[in-house]
Amino acid sequence: MSDKGKGIYEEVKSKVNKLKEEGGLEREYWDFWKLGCLIKTKVHDSRTIYYDTSREFVERYNEQLIAIREEVVENLDYYVERCINVMRKANNFKVYYAKTNEEAQNIFMDELGDNKVIYKSKSNEVKDIGITDILEKKNITIKETDLGDILVQLFDYKLPSWQIGPGAHFSIDDIVARIKEVHGVEPEPTPNSIVDYYRRTYRKELLNDVKVSLTSANAISAEEGTIVLGENEGNISLLTRATDKHIVVCGIQKIVPTILDAVLVAKIQSRINNVPFNYISLISGPSSTSDIRGINVLGMYGAKEVVVILVDDWRIKALKEDLIYKDYLKCIGCRSCNFVCTAARAFGNIFASKYGWGATAILTDYIHNGIEAITKDGLFFCTNCENCYHWCPVSINLGEILKSIKKEATKAGLCPPPLRDYQQKILKEKNPFK
Amino acid sequence: MTKLIYLGCLSRENFKSTCENAIKIIKFFDNEYKIIENPPCCGSLAYHISSDDELKKHIQYINDWFKANDVTELVTICAGCYNYFSRYYQDYLGTDFNVKIRHLLQFLADPKNLRKLDLSYPGKKLNVNYHDACHLRNAVKPIIEEPRTILNAIKNVIFNEMDFNKTNSICCGAGGGVYSIFKENSDFSAKAIFDNMKKSKLLLTACPFCYTALKRIKEENNIEKPIIKFEDFIINLMEGVDPLS
Structure with a gap:
């Protein structure tokens, strides 16, 4: 019996016990999340907004989306090269191709220059690529602009949050009290008043202050070199227009063949999560005008400069070496698998890593930090129910991927001892209960 | 040619009266079905964590047991046994696996x-x-x-x-x-x-x-x-x- 396996099992068990504690942060989050899951899955089959349900919409475009993603993954080198060429030659983008996360971080810091403040949109990719880590390490002030993330910052909440509504578990009274404590003002305890407070203060600050902004991309089209960004608040529209420099950081798997494919990806992300994309930005270059004697000048109202950092890191390797998580390259990052994940429902944000929570976030931890890291994140919570697979708009079988990783963990002596005992009885005695 | 009632370890261990009921149902339709004492576990709990070599060895053992008992078809009441027999045994053994696998629900729905x-x-x-x-x-x-x-x-x-x-x-x-x-x-x-x-x-x-x-x-x-x-x-x-x- 491996002591390490026993130790990690006890560590994870203690997190589970913490989840049961009344009044704990994990429990508070979990109570909200359980409700959120059921509402999300029910809304998926409701017909209250559109003529079709979200499920019907996703099913209608399912085959098309899978074909798009498979085409790109199978020909990733080709699409990356094509996309970079178009972005550079036709779109006036400054484009970098980073082989590793570390390289991407260095490029990013060079592009940031002497700026000590950055305004950013919500992004899982940015965490995955380690940009958040490097900004924190270099004491750069990160100004989140999605209200959910603003609230997470306001509360200094360090536990992983739900990517789509990261601050949704804070109560209205707590938000008001915290705003009073931090900013010295007390909005009325209503969502409208709280939003109005940030609109009057933070929106103005953003418009006046933003010099460099950071986003990822929902998708990037190779044919047009266009970055597609979807949102509901308008923060991305503001921070990509009002800034001097807009830096886009994302993995190369975000590339799709055409702009129509990119819009389809965004539309599916919106419908599958039942989150409206009130704005979809198609950014094909910095702001420009030729109104003075036909001479093109950059930066009239929008960004003067758009920098795109496309990151390989684990991606090409996964493809070329046929690694167990190769299929994850097809992921469109909708994160809807979390709502139907048995482990995510049962364990909330303790089934998580520093990259966020849910199976995709613990898989990211495995990719960057290895087998021990994912075992600590709750790898063995997964029942392999394959709900993620049935739900996934591109049919990634995350359950199968996690199963392969469980085997690796067991080989490394990290399997929880009671399960290992059952396995040994089965393999040796041919009876788990002997 | 043996027609086997394969109850599954969990039911045999914890749900004895259910096992008796299942036997009664199956025999009501076909009295040739029989129980063999102490059948080996299909391996269900071990699949998620065992290596390919371990699984191959285990599956080979079970298949040899089927052959030794001349099992040609089985009905199981365990969802796990059904899933693993029909998924992995064919994968690992190919044409060497010649047991017709059915779950009781398939048997009843005939x-x-x-x-x-x-x-x-x-x-x-x-x-x-x-x-x-x-x-x-x-x-x-x-x-x-x-x-x-x-x-x-x-x-x-x-x-x-x-x-x-x-x-x-x-x-x-x-x-x-x-x-x-x-x-x-x-x-x-x-x-x-x-x-x-x-x-x-x-x-x-x-x-x-x-x-x-x-x-x-x-x-x-x-x-x-x-x-x-x-x-x-x-x-x-x-x-x-x-x-x-």
Whole structure:
């Protein structure tokens, strides 16, 4: 019996016990999340907004989306090269191709220059690529602009949050009290008043202050070199227009063949999560005008400069070496698998890593930090129910991927001892209960 | 040529009366089916964590046991056994695996057997829900319509679909060996399955893993509606007993 396996099992068990504690942060989050899951899955089959349900919409475009993603993954080198060429030659983008996360971080810091403040949109990719880590390490002030993330910052909440509504578990009274404590003002305890407070203060600050902004991309089209960004608040529209420099950081798997494919990806992300994309930005270059004697000048109202950092890191390797998580390259990052994940429902944000929570976030931890890291994140919570697979708009079988990783963990002596005992009885005695 | 009733370790260990019921049902249709004492475990709990070599060796052992006992077909009442026999044994052994695998639900849903069964509920009417177990809905040959066919064929039984059903059913949280290490995985999901019941007085399951989790949650949460194993439900009706009594 491996002591390490026993130790990690006890560590994870203690997190589970913490989840049961009344009044704990994990429990508070979990109570909200359980409700959120059921509402999300029910809304998926409701017909209250559109003529079709979200499920019907996703099913209608399912085959098309899978074909798009498979085409790109199978020909990733080709699409990356094509996309970079178009972005550079036709779109006036400054484009970098980073082989590793570390390289991407260095490029990013060079592009940031002497700026000590950055305004950013919500992004899982940015965490995955380690940009958040490097900004924190270099004491750069990160100004989140999605209200959910603003609230997470306001509360200094360090536990992983739900990517789509990261601050949704804070109560209205707590938000008001915290705003009073931090900013010295007390909005009325209503969502409208709280939003109005940030609109009057933070929106103005953003418009006046933003010099460099950071986003990822929902998708990037190779044919047009266009970055597609979807949102509901308008923060991305503001921070990509009002800034001097807009830096886009994302993995190369975000590339799709055409702009129509990119819009389809965004539309599916919106419908599958039942989150409206009130704005979809198609950014094909910095702001420009030729109104003075036909001479093109950059930066009239929008960004003067758009920098795109496309990151390989684990991606090409996964493809070329046929690694167990190769299929994850097809992921469109909708994160809807979390709502139907048995482990995510049962364990909330303790089934998580520093990259966020849910199976995709613990898989990211495995990719960057290895087998021990994912075992600590709750790898063995997964029942392999394959709900993620049935739900996934591109049919990634995350359950199968996690199963392969469980085997690796067991080989490394990290399997929880009671399960290992059952396995040994089965393999040796041919009876788990002997 | 042996026709085997393969009950599965969990049922043999924990649900002895259900095993007896299953044997009665199968023998009612075909008396050639028989039990062989101490059959080896299909390996269900070990699949998620064992290496290819370990699994191959185990599967080879089981196949040799089948050959030694001249087993040509089997009916199992365990959703896990059905899933793993039909998925992995073929994968690892190819044409060397020559046992016809059926779950009791497939056996019962056979039109000939269903006609012979000719079941009815002894009371006025009985509304039932059925929980689709992951092991059955995810199998290489999924078992989804069979329980519906059986229930719809029973007089005075009204089968109601739950909101989350078929491939979208809620996992009970007990699969993949997780129940042995993080029982808490069922606390929310198994409760959600009961909450998802529609217009029905009882919940049926054909998976002993699901039953284990659902039974615990029912007891811990004082849920009144019973959870009944499919075999027990069928034998009750065969014997004219109200499953709710």
